[in-house]
Amino acid sequence: MLESKVRTPEETARYMAELKAWIHEEEGTPAEEMAAFFAKRLENYETVHLGQWAPEYEHIADYFDAPLSKILDLGCGTGLELEAMYRRFPNLEVTGIDLSKDMMAKLEEKYREKSPRLILADYFEFPFEESFYDAALSFETLHHFKYGKKQKIYEKLFRALRPGGYYIECDYIACCLEEEEICQKRYDRKRKESAIPEDQFIHIDIPLTLEHQTELMKNAGFQRVAVLYENGGTMILKAEK
Numbered sequence: 376m377l378e379s380k381v382r383t384p385e386e387t388a389r390y391m392a393e394l395k396a397w398i399h400e401e402e403g404t405p406a407e408e409m410a411a412f413f414a415k416r417l418e419n420y421e422t423v424h425l426g427q428w429a430p431e432y433e434h435i436a437d438y439f440d441a442p443l444s445k446i447l448d449l450g451c452g453t454g455l456e457l458e459a460m461y462r463r464f465p466n467l468e469v470t471g472i473d474l475s476k477d478m479m480a481k482l483e484e485k486y487r488e489k490s491p492r493l494i495l496a497d498y499f500e501f502p503f504e505e506s507f508y509d510a511a512l513s514f515e516t517l518h519h520f521k522y523g524k525k526q527k528i529y530e531k532l533f534r535a536l537r538p539g540g541y542y543i544e545c546d547y548i549a550c551c552l553e554e555e556e557i558c559q560k561r562y563d564r565k566r567k568e569s570a571i572p573e574d575q576f577i578h579i580d581i582p583l584t585l586e587h588q589t590e591l592m593k594n595a596g597f598q599r600v601a602v603l604y605e606n607g608g609t610m611i612l613k614a615e616k
């Protein structure tokens with residue numbers, strides 16, 4: 376298990392000042408459509424993500440209970456989180472869903488011998504099996520969506536899990552309401568300015584506070600929501616059905 380590192384009030388103040396300065400600096404840069412964003416960065420994607428979250432990718436499997444046979448990986452990308460999952464649970468049956476064919480092609484190439492079931496689709500629309508999975512996982516994918524969308528996906532995840540199942544989310548959580556609000560405003564501004572059609576996803580970070588995140592999960596039906604780990608803005612949450 377990883378050791379948490381919680382920001383001190385001084386570190387939070389410094390973080391917020393840097394975030395505001397960065398938002399101001401990048402004001403003119405256009406929003407990018409989700410799949411196009413990842414296709415453009417595919418070559419360096421894994422290096423960049425491992426540079427930022429290597430310990431979390433390495434240890435994510437520690438947060439699952441044994442035995443584990445079927446999991447759903449939401450926004451599986453190139454499958455960085457699956458390396459630890461397959462190491463700890465070699466016979467794991469993985470269903471991975473992602474809308475980027477480029478990311479998924481890389482995953483397929485890496486884990487061919489494990490034969491994961493791969494679904495190229497939007498996870499908000501794809502109908503998951505009900506009461507089917509022992510657990511679900513998402514790693515750094517849901518911080519691009521607003522309340523309503525997140526509520527919908529948590530409800531779907533809740534239904535997809537078998538009784539007693541659970542959902543592990545490793546994601547970007549806002550340190551405070553101010554961070555949540557300035558990120559939402561930036562998202563709205565860029566969405567308005569961009570020529571990307573309203574029905575397409577854009578890659579802009581809109582993290583929620585832990586309080587709001589927990590509220591959405593509980594509204595979806597999850598009994599208990601716990602923080603298993605945190606390091607700055609990264610948290611690993613467990614939501615139990």
Ligand SMILES: C[S@@+](CC[C@H](N)C(=O)[O-])C[C@H]1O[C@@H](n2cnc3c(N)ncnc32)[C@H](O)[C@@H]1O
Nearest residue numbers: 450451452455473474475478497498514515516
């Ligand atoms: C930052 S990547 C994370 C990938 C992988 N979980 C990891 O940690 O390396 C986010 C992934 O979520 C996928 N994604 C975003 N929105 C999606 C949606 N609505 N349906 C399916 N996949 C989505 C993107 O295509 C991308 O591959």
